[in-house]
Amino acid sequence: MATPPLTPRMLTPTTLSPLGSPRSKKSTATVRPEITLEQPSGKNKSAGSKSTKLFRRVRSVFRSLPIMSPMCKFPVGGTRLHENHVHGGTRVTGTLFGYRKTRVNLAVQENPRSLPILLLELAIPTGKLLQDLGVGLVRIALECEKKPSEKTKIIDEPIWALYCNGKKSGYGVKRQPTEEDLVVMQMLHAVSMGAGVLPVSSGGGGAAEQGGEGGGQQQQEGDLTYMRAHFERVIGSRDSETYYMMNPDGNSGPELSIFFVRV
Numbered sequence: 001m002a003t004p005p006l007t008p009r010m011l012t013p014t015t016l017s018p019l020g021s022p023r024s025k026k027s028t029a030t031v032r033p034e035i036t037l038e039q040p041s042g043k044n045k046s047a048g049s050k051s052t053k054l055f056r057r058v059r060s061v062f063r064s065l066p067i068m069s070p071m072c073k074f075p076v077g078g079t080r081l082h083e084n085h086v087h088g089g090t091r092v093t094g095t096l097f098g099y100r101k102t103r104v105n106l107a108v109q110e111n112p113r114s115l116p117i118l119l120l121e122l123a124i125p126t127g128k129l130l131q132d133l134g135v136g137l138v139r140i141a142l143e144c145e146k147k148p149s150e151k152t153k154i155i156d157e158p159i160w161a162l163y164c165n166g167k168k169s170g171y172g173v174k175r176q177p178t179e180e181d182l183v184v185m186q187m188l189h190a191v192s193m194g195a196g197v198l199p200v201s202s203g204g205g206g207a208a209e210q211g212g213e214g215g216g217q218q219q220q221e222g223d224l225t226y227m228r229a230h231f232e233r234v235i236g237s238r239d240s241e242t243y244y245m246m247n248p249d250g251n252s253g254p255e256l257s258i259f260f261v262r263v
Contacts, residue, residue: 032179033186037115089232092117093192094243097184097226098126106258107181108231108243113189118155119177123162123170126225130195132164133227137255140164142172146239146262154241154260188228195227231258239263 093109104126108118122129122140132138142160160172177185187198231243239262245255 032183035182035186036113037182037185037189038113040110040114040117089234089244091246092231092233092243093228094231094245095185095188095226095228096126096129097224100127100223100225101125104129105181107177107185108233109185112185112192112228116177116181116185118174119181120160120172120174122172124164129164130225130227133256137257138165139257139259141166141259141261143261143263150238150262154239154262157260157262160260184224184226188226191228193229195225197223197225199223229256 093112095107095109096104097107098104102125104122104124106118106120106122107116109116120142129138141163143163144157144160156174158174160174162169162172184198230246232246234242234244236242241260243258245257247255
């Protein structure tokens with residue numbers, strides 16, 4: 001069951017300024033919440049035994065079937081993922097957030113209480129993407145050039161060509177979380193899924209509203225929009241990785257797929 005969304009009474013008003021935010025040039029005296037997010041498990045665990053490594057290698061062979069064709073040729077058909085789990089996938093938490101007219105950020109976490117394992121800034125206005133999610137299927141492809149003897153993990157690539165529903169839409173850039181990003185993640189640490197707005201200044205009073213669509217809300221200037229959901233992470237090969245947004249109990253709602261591919 002989804003955790004109820006945050007409300008202004010549960011939050012300490014603060015001033016956020018993610019990259020691209022019009023408020024980045026101003027700063028006021030704020031009281032920021034203490035960051036209690038945990039390190040991802042991969043940062044604390046050792047490589048494991050030989051048997052575990054062998055199992056992972058065998059499993060990777062079965063995962064190596066292609067998820068999508070190169071050059072943004074999406075799989076034919078628009079079948080929704082009604083299942084609560086994708087075979088071979090790993091469940092993670094994905095959060096889209098940003099100011100309505102600025103570029104949207106995508107944070108991927110192992111769970112809502114962990115530090116992000118991936119943070120991307122996409123050249124799509126936050127309001128536009130959430131509006132598109134409210135009316136239909138959205139497929140985002142992030143492509144980069146495949147190099148000989150490539151050893152970099154695909155999600156560690158620094159910059160991507162961005163396609164949204166097959167249309168070139170600029171670039172996606174990986175970046176390190178800023179203090180403001182961590183404040184957002186901390187404020188949402190108790191939210192497993194939902195959508196709404198966060199009041200980020202004393203002048204903004206918008207309450208977070210639960211809802212899957214998240215695109216038709218009225219927001220005051222300064223409110224930061226967010227949408228959080230479970231994603232299934234499926235590793236196709238060293239050069240392809242996909243994140244499928246899951247809807248609880250198979251209910252119809254926003255549908256988002258994010259493809260990473262080296263071509």
